[in-house]
Amino acid sequence: MKTKRIPLLVLALCTLLTLQSAAAVVETEPVTGTAVPAEKAAPALNDAVVQDALLQFKSLSRVERKARFAEAKKMAKTYKAQRATDNGGERDTVLLAILSILLPPLAVYLHENATNDKFWISVLLTLLLWLPGIIYALIVVL
Numbered sequence: 707m708k709t710k711r712i713p714l715l716v717l718a719l720c721t722l723l724t725l726q727s728a729a730a731v732v733e734t735e736p737v738t739g740t741a742v743p744a745e746k747a748a749p750a751l752n753d754a755v756v757q758d759a760l761l762q763f764k765s766l767s768r769v770e771r772k773a774r775f776a777e778a779k780k781m782a783k784t785y786k787a788q789r790a791t792d793n794g795g796e797r798d799t800v801l802l803a804i805l806s807i808l809l810p811p812l813a814v815y816l817h818e819n820a821t822n823d824k825f826w827i828s829v830l831l832t833l834l835l836w837l838p839g840i841i842y843a844l845i846v847v848l
Contacts (some may be wrong), residue, residue: 772830810828813847
């Protein structure tokens, strides 16, 4: 579970640092030659940009690091909440319900997007007795 949190937080932190450092930069549009504000230009996240953002982060004071890290956590939390609400609707629920009857641990894993406690409980119930695993997976999915 911690392995998925760290890359998401690093990505959010790098994006935040990239957007803040590029806020004052104005890029020109190649076709018309007109100026486009940096907020509208999508930042490209390649290795050099990420390394530069990490170096900038390491050069900050301890208080600024904590503030930026808290901001990155907040961004990650809103991203997760948005992803949870945009889950796909009725079709995904029906497919997960069917899958929870056939392969309960897989349905729980796809619903939770992680191997957390619910997944391991589902594996244990499915291995011990099939019916409790199905019931538990249906409860988690629905």
